[in-house]
Amino acid sequence: MRSLLEVENLTKIYNQDKRNQVIAIEDVDFRVSEREIVGLLGPNGAGKTTTIKCISGLIRQDAGKVRVNGYDVEENQEKVQENIGTVLEGNRNIYWRLTPVENMEFFLELGGKLAGSGREKIGELIRRFDLEDKKNTPVRELSRGMKQKVALGSALIKDPKLLVLDEPTLGLDVEASKELQRTLTSIVEKEKRAVLLSSHQMDVVQNISERAVILDQGKVVVDKEVAELLDDFKVQGYLLKFEKQLKETTAEKLQNDFEVLELSNGEVPSAKIAFQQPEGIYQLMDFLKGHGVTISSIETEGQNLEEVFLKTIKRKEQRGVKEK
Ligand SMILES: Nc1ncnc2c1ncn2[C@@H]1O[C@H](COP(=O)(O)OP(=O)(O)OP(=O)(O)O)[C@@H](O)[C@H]1O
Ligand SMILES: [Mg+2]
Numbered sequence: 001m002r003s004l005l006e007v008e009n010l011t012k013i014y015n016q017d018k019r020n021q022v023i024a025i026e027d028v029d030f031r032v033s034e035r036e037i038v039g040l041l042g043p044n045g046a047g048k049t050t051t052i053k054c055i056s057g058l059i060r061q062d063a064g065k066v067r068v069n070g071y072d073v074e075e076n077q078e079k080v081q082e083n084i085g086t087v088l089e090g091n092r093n094i095y096w097r098l099t100p101v102e103n104m105e106f107f108l109e110l111g112g113k114l115a116g117s118g119r120e121k122i123g124e125l126i127r128r129f130d131l132e133d134k135k136n137t138p139v140r141e142l143s144r145g146m147k148q149k150v151a152l153g154s155a156l157i158k159d160p161k162l163l164v165l166d167e168p169t170l171g172l173d174v175e176a177s178k179e180l181q182r183t184l185t186s187i188v189e190k191e192k193r194a195v196l197l198s199s200h201q202m203d204v205v206q207n208i209s210e211r212a213v214i215l216d217q218g219k220v221v222v223d224k225e226v227a228e229l230l231d232d233f234k235v236q237g238y239l240l241k242f243e244k245q246l247k248e249t250t251a252e253k254l255q256n257d258f259e260v261l262e263l264s265n266g267e268v269p270s271a272k273i274a275f276q277q278p279e280g281i282y283q284l285m286d287f288l289k290g291h292g293v294t295i296s297s298i299e300t301e302g303q304n305l306e307e308v309f310l311k312t313i314k315r316k317e318q319r320g321v322k323e324k
Pocket of ligand 2 (some may be wrong): 048049050089165
């Protein structure tokens with residue numbers, strides 16, 4: 001399928017001064033094809049915003065290439081702007097002194113399409129994002145969620161082939177977040193478009209993305225189908241409390257033989273243990289029995305995708321594995 005976004009070996013180094021360089025991203029490489037929604041994930045400081053700023057031409061990379069719908073970001077900025085709609089962190093892509101309608105008009109004019117259908121489009125987006133009451137109020141007087149909606153509307157107004165969104169659901173209430181997810185899904189399904197979105201909200205990514213690109217410390221550590229990733233994350237976790245402190249040798253062996261996420265061997269001795277297969281719990285029971293450990297309570301641990309996701313990143317890093 002045709003790539004609407006090609007990111008090739010992208011590297012960006014921020015120079016605070018000669019001695020103080022930050023390699024924000026290094027050799028970042030991935031594609032987004034038409035009809036695809038790709039989630040760009042990673043912990044704070046991983047390089048998501050930097051990647052998005054390079055893609056939308058806001059900052060210049062130090063090495064590598066970005067092509068949007070085939071146009072090179074460095075060589076053909078004008079064509080790139082016709083083909084991309086961007087929502088930046090904190091809605092910095094819109095003008096806070098202008099009203100929602102004025103913002104959308106401004107972005108339409110940039111695309112040269114204000115006449116006729118353009119006006120209708122503005123009305124439609126104002127309605128879709130529930131902004132009718134505020135359509136003539138300066139954006140700076142709107143709530144954070146409303147600002148986010150204006151930013152989205154302004155990115156969508158040109159009907160761009162590629163939508164790039166940095167934390168688009170941040171500050172939206174549940175209903176608005178759902179509505180946005182529906183909007184994005186319908187955009188890529190009906191038309192030959194694509195979306196790249198960064199998010200810390202794993203449920204959003206899980207709901208709408210087909211593929212996830214995970215950055216960690218400026219590098220791509222995972223580029224995988226979300227369904228496959230979720231399978232990897234399918235971990236059953238238990239929190240066990242013990243009657244007495246574990247002997248040091250037992251605690252050590254426990255950590256060697258099982259996937260111990262947390263161990264506290266103080267006043268209330270406990271361990272959080274994960275299993276790739278649910279049957280693992282039987283082996284643990286045998287182990288504890290064999291070492292004379294009495295359990296005072298056992299609970300299953302609620303699934304926290306974000307937590308498991310961050311742990312997976314750490315494990316990968318320790319092993320130095322790069323998955324493709
Ligand atoms: N203007 C800048 N000058 C210097 N360093 C910067 C600048 N912007 C970002 N960085 C550094 O680059 C790295 C990547 O930052 P970036 O903002 O891209 O991360 P992020 O993945 O978007 O994080 P978050 O989840 O917190 O939004 C960090 O180490 C950050 O400190
Ligand atoms: Mg960011």
